[in-house]
Amino acid sequence: MNAIVTIAGYTVLEMLRNRLLRFVGAYFLVLFLLSRFIGELAIIETVSFESAFLGALLRFSTVVMTGLLVITGMVREFHDKGMMLILSLPISRTRYLLGKFMGFGALAVFLAMASCLLLLAPAPLDQVMLWGISLICELLIIGAFSLLCVFTLEQVTPAFVATMSFYLLSRGIETFQLMASAREIETLANGIIAGVMDAIAFVLPELYRFTATDWLVYHSGTGSMLLPILGQTSVYLILLTGMALFDFYRKNL
Template structure:
């Protein structure tokens, strides 16, 4: 890695540490863990499964929200503080800035996934927790790359956060939408149904189906086979690379 990219990544991580972001993550995870014990206490049967499922589902959404929002706020603060103007005035290619920030955010995402999976090593076993953490890290990597693209493109927190939220909700529900479009209750042969089915299938080609990532079933039923994680890793690497390229393209055409 280029020294300038590594330096930007390092200061991105230091910024997260100095803004007490880790304390926020730990506090939220501790609250969810405490709530999971309450769920176990009120469960009539299979309390451990309910506890594990509640914690895993809740912490997944929480980590996505926290990681994505942190990327948006961090870059927005640089835009508003004019710190980016100082960096661009130096002999620093814009691509190095994007890659450095992305590398730092990916490291933060991996740390969030690792911390979130620690209680699951006790609740569901080390192997299942390791697979779940690896998949969550890949999912957060896509979210972080998308958040960086959104804030560079929109330059405003509200539209960037709205787009990020809409994209994630669509990606989480894409498989269900595909099933409904492929098997409508009525009018399967109508032109509108066929057009909707074509549109949904076209979206499925460019949007990841996040329901395949970070499955709670790996924790409450049985761990997934390791080869099943390889396609997820490949798709995640592809989406992160495409989003990084799109971010650099949009960043180069902007005037600051």
């Protein structure tokens, strides 16, 4: 357990050395000022419009940041032989991977908390807390999938493209299902397409239920809505981490 915590701390320290705090602070400040400006342009429901705009930007931005930081950090360790140096010590690959994931999990918590601080201006505290917990779950899934992609593909561009494709598909799969099933005339091709969409939706997390903008705009979020989100997060973290470990152990380092 000490090795896992040490690796996690080293991962966080490495991200801080890359001036993460400065970048996140400057970027979030720009987003906040932009949302205030956009809100002033709205004729009616200024606060609701500002909440929706800022929440959507923060959600997508933190997902992109998490994916990029996980992938680039791991690829840098591959090239610098830092991973091989750590594994040359009496540390198992399982502990190494769990330590890296714990460090990136701390990043997810930090980004979510920073996002919540910005949203406290236009949205109520209880809804922001629900939104923030859901965002942490979403970022943990993205972080775990990014680890899987970087161990499998070993390059920044393919791993990031795969991660964003996974995220966008998980976010929009409900829309794709509705489009595939909303046919006036039922044909064999339409049935096949609808079946394929249902099969894809079955294996993907329902990210369209996570960090809902409705919570910030209409204040409709409740604690019970977090239960399926937490359940899905637990299941997919176990699956993705297990797949990453399987791929990691079969590599010859």
